[in-house]
Amino acid sequence: MASYSRRQWLLRVALATALLFNGGAAAVAQEINPALKELIAAANREGAVTLSWSQSTLGGSQGAARFQAAMNKALGTNIRINFLPGPDMARVINQVATESAAGQKAHVDILLGAAPQIAPVVKLNLFEPVDWAQYLPGGITPNMIELDGRIIRIVTGLSGVTYNARLAPMKPAVLDDFLKAEWKGKIASTPYAAGLDVLLAEDVWGKQKTVAYVQALSRQIAGVMRCGETERVATGEYLGLVMDCTGQDALLWQEKGAPVAQLMPLDAAQQRYYYFAVPKNAQHPNAAKLFTVFLLTPEGQRLAYETWKIDLHFMPGSRMGAMIADYRKRDVKFKEVTVQWWSEHPEIDATRSELIKILTTKE
Amino acid sequence: MSLSSRLRDLGEAMPAIMLVVVAGASVVVVCPLAVVLWLSWTNGSPGDPDLTYTAQNFVEVFSDARTFAVLLDTIDFSLIALAVALAFGIPAAWLAERTDFPAKSLLFTLMAVGLLIPGFAAAMGWLFLLHPRIGLLNQLLMSSFHLAGPPLSINSIAGMGWVQGLNLAPLAFIMTAAVFRSLDPTLEEAAQMHGADGFTVLRRITVRLAWPGILAAAIYIFMTAFAAFDVPAIIGWGNRIFTFTTYLYLLLNPQDSLPRYGLGAALSTVAMVIAALMSAWYGAMQRRSRRFAVVTGRAYRPKIVRLGRRRPAAWCFVGGYFVLGKVLPIALLGWSSLLPFFQLPSARAVATISLAHYLSLPWQLVLTALWNTSVLAVLTPSLTLVLSLAFSWIVLRSKFPGRAAFDFIAFLPHAVPSIVFGVGALLLTLFVIQRALPIYGTVWILLIVFTIARLSYATRMTNSGLIQIHPELEESALISGGTAWDAFARISLPLLAPTLLYAWLWIALLIFRELTLAVILSTADNLTFPVVVWSLWLGGGLGQASALAVVMLLTMTPMIAIYWLLARRQGLLAS
Numbered sequence: 042m043a044s045y046s047r048r049q050w051l052l053r054v055a056l057a058t059a060l061l062f063n064g065g066a067a068a069v070a071q072e073i074n075p076a077l078k079e080l081i082a083a084a085n086r087e088g089a090v091t092l093s094w095s096q097s098t099l100g101g102s103q104g105a106a107r108f109q110a111a112m113n114k115a116l117g118t119n120i121r122i123n124f125l126p127g128p129d130m131a132r133v134i135n136q137v138a139t140e141s142a143a144g145q146k147a148h149v150d151i152l153l154g155a156a157p158q159i160a161p162v163v164k165l166n167l168f169e170p171v172d173w174a175q176y177l178p179g180g181i182t183p184n185m186i187e188l189d190g191r192i193i194r195i196v197t198g199l200s201g202v203t204y205n206a207r208l209a210p211m212k213p214a215v216l217d218d219f220l221k222a223e224w225k226g227k228i229a230s231t232p233y234a235a236g237l238d239v240l241l242a243e244d245v246w247g248k249q250k251t252v253a254y255v256q257a258l259s260r261q262i263a264g265v266m267r268c269g270e271t272e273r274v275a276t277g278e279y280l281g282l283v284m285d286c287t288g289q290d291a292l293l294w295q296e297k298g299a300p301v302a303q304l305m306p307l308d309a310a311q312q313r314y315y316y317f318a319v320p321k322n323a324q325h326p327n328a329a330k331l332f333t334v335f336l337l338t339p340e341g342q343r344l345a346y347e348t349w350k351i352d353l354h355f356m357p358g359s360r361m362g363a364m365i366a367d368y369r370k371r372d373v374k375f376k377e378v379t380v381q382w383w384s385e386h387p388e389i390d391a392t393r394s395e396l397i398k399i400l401t402t403k404e
Numbered sequence: 405m406s407l408s409s410r411l412r413d414l415g416e417a418m419p420a421i422m423l424v425v426v427a428g429a430s431v432v433v434v435c436p437l438a439v440v441l442w443l444s445w446t447n448g449s450p451g452d453p454d455l456t457y458t459a460q461n462f463v464e465v466f467s468d469a470r471t472f473a474v475l476l477d478t479i480d481f482s483l484i485a486l487a488v489a490l491a492f493g494i495p496a497a498w499l500a501e502r503t504d505f506p507a508k509s510l511l512f513t514l515m516a517v518g519l520l521i522p523g524f525a526a527a528m529g530w531l532f533l534l535h536p537r538i539g540l541l542n543q544l545l546m547s548s549f550h551l552a553g554p555p556l557s558i559n560s561i562a563g564m565g566w567v568q569g570l571n572l573a574p575l576a577f578i579m580t581a582a583v584f585r586s587l588d589p590t591l592e593e594a595a596q597m598h599g600a601d602g603f604t605v606l607r608r609i610t611v612r613l614a615w616p617g618i619l620a621a622a623i624y625i626f627m628t629a630f631a632a633f634d635v636p637a638i639i640g641w642g643n644r645i646f647t648f649t650t651y652l653y654l655l656l657n658p659q660d661s662l663p664r665y666g667l668g669a670a671l672s673t674v675a676m677v678i679a680a681l682m683s684a685w686y687g688a689m690q691r692r693s694r695r696f697a698v699v700t701g702r703a704y705r706p707k708i709v710r711l712g713r714r715r716p717a718a719w720c721f722v723g724g725y726f727v728l729g730k731v732l733p734i735a736l737l738g739w740s741s742l743l744p745f746f747q748l749p750s751a752r753a754v755a756t757i758s759l760a761h762y763l764s765l766p767w768q769l770v771l772t773a774l775w776n777t778s779v780l781a782v783l784t785p786s787l788t789l790v791l792s793l794a795f796s797w798i799v800l801r802s803k804f805p806g807r808a809a810f811d812f813i814a815f816l817p818h819a820v821p822s823i824v825f826g827v828g829a830l831l832l833t834l835f836v837i838q839r840a841l842p843i844y845g846t847v848w849i850l851l852i853v854f855t856i857a858r859l860s861y862a863t864r865m866t867n868s869g870l871i872q873i874h875p876e877l878e879e880s881a882l883i884s885g886g887t888a889w890d891a892f893a894r895i896s897l898p899l900l901a902p903t904l905l906y907a908w909l910w911i912a913l914l915i916f917r918e919l920t921l922a923v924i925l926s927t928a929d930n931l932t933f934p935v936v937v938w939s940l941w942l943g944g945g946l947g948q949a950s951a952l953a954v955v956m957l958l959t960m961t962p963m964i965a966i967y968w969l970l971a972r973r974q975g976l977l978a979s
Contacts, residue, residue, distance in 0.1 A: 091928045096945035102766030124766065125928050126936070126943040132657045136927075139663060142452070143834040145844055148927035161661065227537070229642075233659035263536075264559065264643040269944035273642075276746040276946070278538050297744045298756070394660045401654075402470065403644040 076175040077334070083327035085118050090328035093127030093149045095269030097290055100348030101126060111344055112335045120328050129267055130154040131233060137320050138165055147320040150329035155286065155313050156383040157238055159192055161390060163380065168192060168318040169326060176334045184355065185337065187380050192316040195336050196345055197354040197361045198287030199303075199368075199375070200236040200311040203271055204228075205280045207300035216306045219283045220257050229279040230258060232265040234396040236284030239311050239378055241393065242386040246309070252395065258283060259399045275299035284309070289350035305373055312354075312365065312375035415887025419802055422794045429791045430813045433856050436828025437676070437820065443831060444669035461670035470651075471671065478630060478647040481565045485629035486622055488569020492725045493576025494618065500577075501584035502610070503709045505718050509972075512581075516971065517964050518730055519574035522917040522934060523567075525953040527638035528941065529733025530567045532740050534558035540736065543748055559643040568635045570729040572625050579624065583617030584610075589707040602709060620689035627682050630675075631821030633920035638941065648675055649823045649920065656827065656924075665831060672824040683819035734957065741951035761951035770936060770952065774959070776847050777916060777933040784854040785862075785911035789904055791855065792862035796870045797892065801878070811863070818860030826924035829853045845927035853921050858911050869903040870896065909967045916960055933959070 073081075084090075092105060100107060105124035113119060127133055127149075134154055137147045152159075152168070168191035173181045185194045202213065210223035219228055230237070237255055240246040246254070266273050268286035273279050275294045288303035295301060317336070319329045335341045342352045346360050354361040365375065383389060444462070448455040465471050499505040500512060533541050534556050542554040549555075557563055591613065595605045611618075636647040646654065648671075655668045711718055740746045741761050747753040792814070798804060799811045817825060829852065833844040843849045873896055881891035919934040926935045933956050941949035 093928070095943040096940060096948065097943070101943065101945065102769065103764055105766075123769075123928060125769065125931065126766065126939040126945065128657070128939070128942055129659070131659045135657065135662055139834065140844075143838055143844075145834060145838060145842075148845060148929075165662075266642055267942070267944060270946075272745050272944055272946045276538050278535060278746075294745070299745050390660075397660050398470075401644055 074175070074178065076172075077177070080176060080327055080331055080334070081116055081118060084120055084325075084331040087325040087328045088119070089121045089123055090150045090325050090332050091123040091125070091148070092151055092153075092332075093125040093133055094130065094153050095267065096126050097269040097271060097293065098153070098349060099345060104344070104348035107348065108332070108335075108341075108344060111340060112332065115338070115340055116331065116335060118331065120331070122332070125149075129233065130158045134158050134162055134167075137322070138162055138167055141165070141167055141320065141322045145322065146324045147322045150319065150323040150325045151332065152318045152320055153195075153315060154318075155198070155315050156378050156380045157233070157235070157393070159316055159318065160380050160383040163188065163191075163384070167320055169321045169323070171319060171330060173334070176330070177337065181334070181337055185353070187316070192318045192380060193333060193337075194314040194353060195317050195333070196315045196349070196351045197359075197365070198289065198313050198315060198351055199305065199361075199365070200239070200284050200286060200309075200313055200378075201288045201306055202304040203274055203282045203285045203288055203291050204302060204304060205274050205277055205300055206302040208277050208280050210280075213281070213304050214306070215308045216254065216283065217308075219281065220254075220261055224280065225261050226263045227279065228262050228281040228283055229264050229266045229273070230262050230283050230400050231268060231286070232397065232401050234393060234400055235268055235286045236309070236311060237396055237400075238389055238393045239313075239376060240309055241389045241396070242376075243388055244386075245376055248388060248392050252392065252399075255396050255399050259402070260404060262400070265401060271301060272299075275301050286313075287315075287349075287351055292350040305368060307373060310368070310373045310375045311378055313378040314353075315351075316380065412887055415889035418887065418889040418892065419798075419804075422798055423802070423804060425791065425794045426798045426810050429795070429859075430810060432852065433813050433816055433859065436825050436832055436853075436856070437816070438828075439832045439836065440669045440672045440676075440824055440828040442669075443665050444673050446666050448666075461664075461666040462673075464667060465670045465674070471674075474646050474648060474651045475674070477561055477645060480561045481568065481636065481647050482626050482629035484562055484565025485568035485572055485632075486626045488566055489572035489576040489625050489629075490580075490618070490622060492570070492573035492729070494580050495721060496573070496577045496725065497581035497584055498610075499711075499718055499722070501581050502707070503711050503718070505711060505715070505722075507722075511722060513968055513972070514726060514730075515574040515577045517968065518726075519578070520913045520917065520960065520964055520967075521571075521730060521734070521957065522634070522919070522953070523571045523632065524634035524638050524919055524934065524938065524941075525737060525957060526571055526729070526733045527567050527635045528740075528950060528953060529736040530558050530563075531639060532736040532746055533732055534563065538746060538748070540748055558639055559645070561645060564635055564639045564645065564647075565629075567639065568629050568632055570725075571635065572628060573725065573729060575628065576621060576625055579621035580614070580618055583614045583621070587613050592707050616689050620686055623682055623686040623689060627679060627686070627819075630678070630682075631823065631920075633823060633923070634938075637938075649821065652823055652827070653923075665827075668827060669831075672821075672827060675821050675824060679819045679821060683815070734954075737950045738954055741947060741954050743947060746946065761947040762955070765948055765952055765955070766936075769931065770933075770955070773931045773933045773936045776850075776930055779847060780850055780854060780932065781912040781915045783851055784858065784915045785908040787851065788855045788858045788862045788911055789866070789908055791859060792866040792907075793897075793900075793904075795859070795863045796866040797896075800867065800870050801875065811867075814863040815860050817856050817858075822857045823920050823924060825853060825856055826921040829856075830925055845929050847930045849925055850922060850930055850932070853925060854915055854918060857918075857921060858914070862907055862911065865903055865907040866900065869900045873899050906971060909963075909970060913960070913963055913967060916956075916963065 095101065102124050105122045109120070109122040130153055133149060134152050137149065137152060140147050171190045173186055173190055173193055202219070204213065211218065213219060237251065240251040241248055263279060266279065266282060271290035271294055274282055291301045291303040317333045319326050323329050336345060339358070342356055346352045352359050352361050354365050445457050445459065446455050447458045447460055496511060496515065500508050505511065533539050536542060536554040536557045536559060539554065539558065542556055545551060545555050558567070587610065592605050592609045595609045600608070631649060633649040636650045640646060641650055652668055652671055655671060656663050656665065658664070742757045743753060744756050744760065795810055795814045799807050829849060833849050838844060877895050878891040881895050917934060919938060922932045922935045923938060926932065937949050937952045937956060940952060
């Protein structure tokens, strides 16, 4: 009984802190509302949530253990996080789509992706619409939610170029720098054209310029790697990743003593969001929702930054918010990449496959 | 009816029961291939009511120049792997069988054990050894000879073929050793009596006699390399070099659209045709090689070549293979596992050595994967051998019409690349039998597919074992009043026991390192040990992946030791 009271107390403190940090209308601490209480009970009954992303995303398996402890402590739950070091986001989403088409349960409970992975499958109606705001009124705000609650923003990433500062032949400033002879055969790109796909939009570079650049880049690169494989840049296997997904991996590797830095190219700066979505065929949908809600509390965002060096930039006290503000002072103009924006630019999907084929084919 | 008469009836019904088992197993073997063939002619997702039939998949596969480029690269890769495997395997086999090389037992042991070391572990080690920029050997060569650029590169078809070839050299050794062992020495002796020197005898007699057997082994190794996944995935993927298996994996996991299974299935049928042609050639070569084998009951003793002053060279050759093929890559893997990120050996790197990667491994996941793998390593060989016995008995002992077809079906999993079976099984369980048999994402689908994949090897073992037991022994039991089951269980089975035990352990060890099928069929609930290593590698945890690969090798060591003891007791390792 005493333990229950303590949990209740902790939860109230956590939620009060969350609401206080969110200012304005959220400043008034509220009781655990019935919706959240119900969600907690349902999640507890499910007992587990299965997640899968790369080892560098949200701290991978170690991060999952930290999130599990923090969430259970804050919300008084007893939920186990089953974490699988996973393949790329597109593959996880595609596998869940295949499982859904076959009438099977999804092998993961939460889908993580950015606009390039989420937008193409929106039409499949895979994601459960959720009234997120009811769980943390004022804490979860409308600007976090897209597609009527089927997806929710969890962190903000800044795409650029991750490179090995010690071995780099020069200090790059713009994307064109990587087409210089000094970099030939020493850099990598992603097999999914991360960041480069955004350039296809008519209001960014447009098709002609982007395809020409990617063709030239393909002749420069030695290979392809995933965004989560920054260790390959740290080891010097590749001297740079043109372009990366969030660039925050550079900060993680700097902490380990690796000479990794990120370039924010003035000609292609992008601010993108990572989304969570709960698949309709999830095995533990309530635990998935609760984990998402927890991630959007100040405690969850603090852990996100600690494990991934990334958080949601418009949350009060956000480190990404400060970073973006700093870049803006230096005249960096970010293109904000949301699922909505992506859907409004069909020219991207029309040519994205071509970019992928160019990058994954060795001449 | 009394219990004894019921048991007797059951014993008499054994042939019918075995036929049912074999027929059922044959359906399970054929079904995944049938699904692949079916899907290759469809457009749309399986299960979709709008699914249409079309030849578009084949048109698309064959109109894409990349398909041909990938197939050519796969053939190049397989040929290089074959050349490397034979270059190390044949001389080693010759040393072991036809010379007075002093450490034959050690050579057999190391070769057999070498085959069990996972290919992906060696590939990871070779990346750290021979990468153009971070490879230890390249850096040493560049600093020693003041070279401007790296002299060697593992990131090429040749590099991948080299690593795959080193992994397959033990297979070449085991297969060609059997050929050298069964050669008729009288022809060599006759040549020597006519004044031919040792080299001439080797070149004009020994090699020519052994040629059909070597060719059969070469075809087998080529097919194995063609179907290999781990080395091309670890080394080739990031360097945009695709072979058949990794390209198929790419088609099934596209970045820009939902998986197009029809396209993957169409590509798979190409591989099935190639495999069928190679298998037919392999069968012909095997039949031809038997014509050169010593099958008489005459006193037979192979002529042993004295190495004399060439003995140190023989030691260098054998030692060189083990250092290159096993010791160096595993040592580099161990080194990588101790560093926060891979660095060349230096004082600064040594200062950062720690067990952090080992301590930070997702141990709960590792233990779950270890449990799954252990369950599969016990159940797969058991089920495979039960089925193989039934197949062999039906094919060799029964008089059922059309029984030869069962032998052909049992050989199919060898002929067709296992990744094709994996894809077929995935689609079958997802879209066709999902309601009747919901095994998608469970260890049971792995058990079934692993069993199918090992059926060829197991039936070859049980076939050869059963052939050596004369049917008269079983007939005697029947004449003495025993049932068919009595004859089988009390005569054949005890005589087959050593073969079965050896095959069981061999399959169990191979299951422990199986990656290709597990990668295709894995989900959260059926992860195996190699898949976790692969996932960590793929997910950017190079150090953790190295650490887990080392843990995996250590875990396999006691099993390998048991295998070695058993095989040695049976005289399968000693010359």
